[in-house]
Amino acid sequence: MSAESTVDGLSKELSSYLDTGRINQVRRAYYYAEQAHEGQKRRSGEPYVTHPLAVAFILADLKLDHQSLMAAMLHDVIEDTGIPKDALAEQFGDSVADLVDGVSKLTQIEFRSRAEAQAENFQKMTLAMARDIRVILVKLADRLHNMRTLGPLPFAKRQRIATETLDIYAPIANRLGMHSVCTELEDLGFASLYPMRSRYISQAVAKLRGSHQEIIHEIRSRLQEKLVERGLPGRILGREKHLNSIYNKMKFKQKSFHEIMDVYAFRIITDTEDDCYRILGAVHSLYKPLPGRFKDYIAMPKANGYQSLHTTLFGMHVNIEIQIRTEEMEHIANNGIAAHWMYKNDQSTIASVNQKRVDRWVQGLMEMRERADDSLEFIEHVKVDLFPDEIYVFTPKGKIMELPSGATPIDFAYAIHTDIGNACVACRINRNLGSLSQPLQSGQTVEVITAPGARPNPAWLSFVVTGKARSSIRHVLKNQKQAESLELGRTLLKKSLNGFGQKLSKVSDAQIAAVVQHNQVSSLDDLLSEIGLGNRMAYLIARQLVSGGGSEEQPLEAGLEKTSGEDQRTPVTIRGTEGLLVKFASCCKPIPGDPVVGLMDSGHGMIIHSDTCSRLPEDDEARTRLTHLKWAKDITDEFSVELRVEMERQRGVIAEIASAVAMADGNIERINVEEQNARFGVVSLVVHVNGRRHLARVMRRVKNIRAVTHIHRVRH
Structure with missing residues (x-):
């Protein structure tokens, strides 16, 4: 030809x-x-x-x-x-x-x-x-x-x-x-x-199809008779299973070839949406439907615009899968977005809705592209969205939202709008307060509760499943970390300059430029961020600024021994809510009122320890990296403290301890009973308090219980 x-x-x-x-x-x-x-x-x-x-x-x-x-x-x-x-x-x-x-x-x-x-x-x-x-x-x-x-x-x-x-x-x-x-x-x-x-697989399919021809013919003619009997229009097609999907089911769902192939699949194509539901009733009267296997993708289309009714029936000793849809749905199921051009002239509603979905998806990709730091992070987000298994949930106003299976209320919040996701603090699922990390189920109504000034929690990254949520959270956290490292770096540098009797505002631009160049960063802000992240020492940068621009001849280590004295004169005030770059050490669990010091941790900012903590460095040079801190006066936040309670064993004594902590306005985060013999036991508790005075009140209440012989605060 x-x-x-x-x-x-x-x-x-x-x-x-x-x-x-x-x-x-x-x-x-x-x-x-x-x-x-x-x-x-x-x-x-x-x-x-x-x-x-x-x-x-x-x-x-x-x-x-x-x-x-x-x-x-x-x-x-x-x-x-x-x-x-x-x-x-x-x-x-x-x-x-x-x-x-x-x-x-x-x-x-x-x-x-x-x-x-x-x-x-x-x-x-x-x-x-x-x-x-x-x-x-x-x-x-x-x-x-x-x-x-x-x-x-x-x-x-x-x-x-x-x-x-x-x-x-x-x-x-x-x-x-x-x-x-x-x-x-x-x-x-x-x-x-x-x-x-x-x-x-293709040979096995051909062989099996040959031997099952009679059953297929029998089911098809029964279905056809039923439609004629009810006067319903519809053509019935047999559906072939595709080789790749058979292979994937065998591999990932651990099913045998015969388990997969013992299902007979048919598609009934009819004229109107109304007929689809009528045909559904007809086939259900012919064979028993299997519970839990009916899906209505007409009322709730899939994310890619697919619409159809799916039902699985049991008859003739085999499972029969049936899809029911209109001609237009059939065309869109096969050709998707390409069907848009076929229906362009008659402005079909399905095709235009389908077009909107695709536009929304592509728009979402573009947003993610702008947020992602690099192309690898971008493809990681996108791969999630290319393989969706959808669930459908409702907003309080009844709008349907489609999400990948496993999606959480945080994913839902970001799907509505990035700002709502960023400000989300709690949620209601079917009108009851729910956990932000629990996977949603189809059909639930989800309401997001936001608070002004709220920010995403880094822990969210461990359970969100949509690319949009993940990239938005990372984007905010990255900016937050940048802002916080800049702020902390500025505070630490000012404090070190104070020790030299100098102010940052008094240092000349030429000196700053020389120090910036010497440290091979592009701006003072970058240098301050590096200090805040713990990658550079504030004292050394301060000394370079004071001594005229950090010339190469000056040994950077000289004069370290002076810092401790200067640090003590100007402690930094902390509130305990500084965010991502000020963390409390889990070893000694400091609380307001404890004498504390900050230890810079490379790349992670400042870790706050009790000044008697055994994990603090011993040698003089390392101790110069410590920052002396004082607590702000008006702290209302809660902090964790570990207590060890020794007691005589009596019925109900654990409940008494819990009640005593509650009476003192404490909050128990964790409680467990350790060593025990017939007469004595030891209880370890982690309690939330807002300072040393509050802790003393809690300990006094617990000490007053008759069975308690000893209580002390644990510092590792």
Whole structure:
């Protein structure tokens, strides 16, 4: 068959939905490509132009617009023939030239196994998608034809392309709702990566199908009779299980081949949404439905726009899976976002809702890209969102929110708006107070409680599951850490300068610039942040500032012994709520009123210890790194203290201790009974108090219990 007749074949295909003028534009693009690729051959020996033509056929199947088809014809022209983008714009207009340029840039992307390169390239892909989603549709069709014709390529290249297809392109096709493209990409990728396994499974499927023909025929005719009896329109299709999904179920769900294949799957396509629910009633009257296996994706569509009713029935001694949907839902289930162009003229509601979903998803990707520190962090967030298993929850006003399974109220808060996530302090689930870390279930109503000035908690990162929540929390924490390290660094430097009888405001700009340069940082703020993070010593920087710019000749270690005296004269005031960079040591658990010192910990800021803590360094040089601190007067926060209570064993004595702590306004965080013999026991408690006086009150109350023989505060 000559190339000419195939372009005629394409024109014929296009005449079902495009007018003659547009078909002629597509033909013109074909002839242009044919000339441009003159003399070039594919690996198989065919003329190169057969590839763009095949890509256009795939897009024609999806009923894509003429500009996408023209871009498909021309997608390798810039790359392979040296014809510039401007020349294409002149010939075919800016839209087509932009599409071709976008696809060319994606073609240059090689998702190498090196994670960084892969991540970098994934960012480029999301940018291209954000500009015009058709770029990715042409790219997916290009990839699909390449996968169909992988045969002649060398083994290593086939493996790389197949891996990239399964990792990146199939999930994107799925996310865009393009089920038919996604499953074909998965099956071709699977066959290329695991030829033996693929062959084995396909032979087993063919054999099994042959022996089960009678049962399939019997179920289908019963379903057909039921529809006729009730006067319901509907065509019944058998559904084949795809090789890749069979393999994944065997691998990840630990199911045997026969367990998976003992399910008979049918799809019933009908006219209206109303008919879908009527047909559901009809099939449920024919066979018993399995409890818990009914899903209504019509009322609550999946994130990629998929709609259908799913039910599993038990009949003829086998399980029967049935999907019920309308013709339009069927088209959108197979072609996803690509269906948007088919329905563009009649403004179908499903297609426009689907388009909005995709826009929202791409918009979300762009937001994450802006927040992510580097491309690896970005791809980590995105991979989560490419493999969603959705749950559906409601806002208090009844709006449906779709989230990946395992999502928590924090994920929900960020899905509503970043500011709501950042200010979230508590939540109500079905009107009752719930935990922020508990995974949500479909159908719950979730209400987020916010507080002005609240900030994300670093612990949230250990349980959130959506990319948006993770990237937003990291973004805020990073900025918070920066601001806090700057503040703490400034305080420590001012204190050290005080010891030299100098003020930061009095140091000249020239001196500051010299010290900044000497320490190889870009600004004074960076230097202050480094001090706050514990990476540089405030005293040394202060000495450089005082002595005229930190010249290289000055030994940096000289004069360390002076610091302790100076530090004691100007202690730093702490409130106990300084945030990420001031932490309390878990060894000695200091509380307001205790004499305390701060120990700078490289990269983590200041750790506050009791000044008698055994973990503090002994040698003089290390002790110069300690910062003398004093407590602010008006602290109302709670601090943890560990107490050890020795007592005679009596019934109810633990309850008495708990009650005594509560009477003194203390709060028990943890209580456990340690050594015991028949007469005596030891109880270890961690109690929240807001200072030494409060602690004394709690200890007095506990000491007054008759069974208690001794109580003391534990300092490791």
